Amino acid sequence: MEIDLVGGIFWHYKVVGGGAEICNKLSGKDVAAIDVTTAGDVAVPLELGGVPVVGIGSRAFSGCDKLTSIVLPRDVEAIGDFAFEDCVNLKAVKFMGPQPSANPNIYAGTSRDLVSKV
Numbered sequence: 001m002e003i004d005l006v007g008g009i010f011w012h013y014k015v016v017g018g019g020a021e022i023c024n025k026l027s028g029k030d031v032a033a034i035d036v037t038t039a040g041d042v043a044v045p046l047e048l049g050g051v052p053v054v055g056i057g058s059r060a061f062s063g064c065d066k067l068t069s070i071v072l073p074r075d076v077e078a079i080g081d082f083a084f085e086d087c088v089n090l091k092a093v094k095f096m097g098p099q100p101s102a103n104p105n106i107y108a109g110t111s112r113d114l115v116s117k118v
Helices: none
Strands: 002-006 009-016 019-022 041-044 051-056 067-072 092-095 116-117
Touching: 009 051
Parallel strands: 019 051, 041 067, 067 092, 092 116
Antiparallel strands: 002 009, 009 019
C-alpha cells in the first residue's frame, strides 16, 4: 500500500498494472482510503505516485459521511463493491470519462438524492 499527499488529502492506493487503485486501509477503525473526516467536494487526483488513477477499490470511501460530491478522473475503469457505502451526505458523483460498469451496491447507504453523471 502506498500513500500520497495531493490537494491536502492523504490518499491510500496500490499500484495495479500501470495504474493506481484508490483502496481502503487494511486495518484500524477508519478504513477508508482518505480520512473519514474529509468534508465537502473532493476530486480524486488524476495521478498518484506518478501513475494514472484507474480504479476505485471496494469500500474506498466507506463511511466518509461528510463528503458532498466527488469527481472521478477520466481514466477510472473500475469501481469496487460498496465504494461509497454510508456516504450519507454524498449528493453527486461526477465521472470525467465514461462511467464504468459497477454493481449498484457501490452506493449502499447513500442519500436518495444522489446523482451520478458523466
